[in-house]
Amino acid sequence: MLLTVDRLEKSFGDGAARQRVLQGVSLSLEAGESLAVTGESGSGKSTLLHLIGLLDQPDAGTITLKGEVISELDEAGRAARRRDTIGLVFQQFNLVPSITVAGNLALQARLAKTHDPAWIETLAERLGLTDYLARYPEQLSGGQQQRVAVGRALATRPALLLADEPTGNLDEDTTQDVLALMLELCSDSGTALVMATHSQAAAKQLTRHEHLTGGMLS
């Protein structure tokens, strides 16, 4: 098993304002598998991905990745797993505006010291970014920027790709385009994918589908 999430709990706020966002969520994922997590706004989809992506820490429960309980790692350990094992794609793209497309594509791989120029070139080609490598993010459309974000996340050949509403800012055609590319690349590289989305249509294209409601999977 690549990923195991066991009875994960997370709350925000204190006292009367305390809001239990995740209430004992459990799931598991094999290598190369893809899982869509759907739910209404505020249902906890993003929180779940943040916890699995080690951007936040759970109140209770464990997360095991490649046999290692990563939810109990310290700050340095969490940073190292994010860098080496996990790829992240955000709704807002989160590209570095001051470096070129080529620089953004290679950024995480350089940080992880797994930079493979040939692989980056392949990614750029398959994502249709070859003509835009010298441009800056602000010179690209939203769809192109998201493709750069996908390429950056896959440049380290991560075991797990987490995509939080990756098509939330894109139109219908572009959504389809970006999603197809992401799935294809994950499949080719054996990367497991967990994608949070409010789009049922997008969710149906993944191998598995879970719905999050009231802080629990159903």
Add this chain to the structure above:
Amino acid sequence: MTLTALIALLSHWRRKPGQLATLIIGLGLATALWTSVQAINAEARASYDEASATLGGGTVMVLTAADGRIPVSTWSRLRRDGWAATPVIEGEFIAGRERFTLRGIEPLSAPGGEAAIAPGDQALGLAFLTAPGLLLVAPESVEALRAMDGLPPVEASAAVARGEIITDIAVAARLLGRGDQIDAILVDTSARSGLTPLDQLVPELERRTGTSNGEVAQLTGSFHLNLTAFGFLSFAVGLFIVYAAIGLAFEQRRATLRTLRALGTPVWSIMAALILEALALALLAGAIGVVLGYVVASALLPGVAATLRGLYGASVSGALAVRPEWWVSGFAIAVLGALAATALSIRRAATLPLLASAQPRAWALASARRFVQQAMVAGGLLLIAALIPQFFSGIIAGFALLACLLVGAAVILPPALALVLHLIQRIARGPIAEWFLADTRQQLPGLSLALMALMLALATNIGVGTMVSSFRLTFEGWLDQRLAAELYVTTSDEAQSEQIRQWLEPRTDAVLPIWNADTEIAGRPGEVYGVIDHATYRDNWPLLTATEDAWDVIAAGDGVLVNEQSWRTLGLSLGDPVELDSGSPLTLVGVYSDYGNPNAQAIIGLDALTARYGETVSRLRYGLRLAPEEVATLSEALQAEFDLPANGVIDQASIKAFSLAVFERTFAVTAALNVLTLSVAAFAMFASLLTLASMRLPQLAPVWALGLSRASLARLELLRASVLALLTWLIALPTGLILAWVLLAVVNVEAFGWRLPMHVFPLDWLILAGLAVLAALIAALLPARSLIKRPPREFLQIFAQER
């Protein structure tokens, strides 16, 4: 990994070259001002050390004659006996409308030798030594002297202070009409084993120990501390620019930092990258700053050298050498400044929450809580400033007070401005006025650092300006009083002195002897003057405090007046006995102002002076009272009758002009640093407005969409800058006046020994207010212009995309 993070962070500057330039220029300017002051101080210290080393560690004996003239043969006698001695001739020399101090030296035996004459220029050194000689002057005086006939060739030298001529002693003797007589002989007494003692060899000469290195350092210490404080203030103002630029860069790179963290870059790696970035920027800006500082210091040094010579008699080279101590200090302060300015950003980066909104926020949005905190800190600092004089004294306490006052006033500025804007907003009518005031308040945090820099510069300007103008006013009044005689005569020897006195008696209303002797006043080296009983003194002499019968007691030979410096230093009160080194103590009956003199001085009756000091009294000078319209005729007749040189007879107006010129020179450095600090503040304002302009679109786009044209918005931006500058000036005004009071009542007393009355100059304040608004308008002009030219699609993008 750190390198990758560093490259990602540095890439920001490639996209924002203007911001990078702001940062580099800000840090460079700050470093330059600091370095220039350090360079000047280092040069002065080196000069003191050099003089000390050359002349045997400060063991210099100055030999003078009772009648003021020493035959050259006396110097030869000393040399033949093996003494390291050098002759000096000094006198005033008038060229056209300019008045110079002509100094004749013997280069082969002078401290520093030939190399000191024309550093690095052998040909010039040779010309100095050989006929017809050479006059070395400051570059700006060359033309005036070259226009005169009968002078040796004139060359410019950066090593010579303005108002001074250095030449070979033979040339000086000819120009000053001295024949084979010199004014003094400097003797190195450190190597005297086996030599005939001076009191046997030249018993006819008076011996006095020259100002040693330690004494010079002590005398000039306050002056250098003043300069250092100004340099540090300038640096602090410059640092505001750096802090603002780095703070802005942090906000603009907040998303990048968060992305780097999300991609797995450890916190330590990001902090290391930020520190490396700060160091790289500091080294670059430091290099620029050190070079700029050298240029500024080179321009200011001749004036400072002249000031130090005029005020303290300290000899400082007018040429600047590149010394490791100040360029290392320049780099060090640039690095420390950059790290200090980056510290907050580094701390923020370390605690940056990974999951906060990735949108760039408008540079530390203001919150009421933050303003309250600032007001509390400022209140604490101002309270400390108010308490310092109650518990501490001395120059360090004075500067501590100034630091608390200035920092407190700067910190209180943003909350005070927010409060004022809030109050205006409550009475404002109309939607545009309301939006304008609300938007101005929202912009305050972004502009606060620049406004604080402007406030500091304005307050300094008001404070130092008030101090200098008060000093000038007092000094001019003092000169008018003290230089009451219409004509001043200096004779060449005592025989001539007596002749001239007799010749003058029937031709003038009064002949006032200006006779003096070196003495010790309550153990401090100084000089004592004798005065006759004449209405001139009773009517004009500026007494700070005196007994009612002061002049009667002086005339009777029972009392003494001392100068303000001695009075304060010795802690004397009227009625106290004052010990002179000759005769019994005299009663203190008054205190007089004596600006520009660092030494102790006293006045007693003329008869008492001659009775106590006998042959050691110098009886060469007189002040003459006569009708002003007779001054020119008498002056010419006197010169013709006794063949006196032109500088032997000087009218009152010339002495006043000369004294005022010395005064202006003294504060030229202060004025220059003042202007530079104000310029740096204006640049800080410009930099902040320019960088903020790029972040202002989200606030401006909705108002634009609602019907305000880009031109209207631009006009409002200009109005905003003006209003903020004006409000800042309003707060700077009381701060500056308190600063002036501290400078006049605390720092000056400690540094120079005299306290000055404070005068206010409202017209200067209004001019400064105008300058502040003008600087703000100029600073806002470029951002406003770019706003007008900004294409509408950029406004539309605000609505179309996530920012």
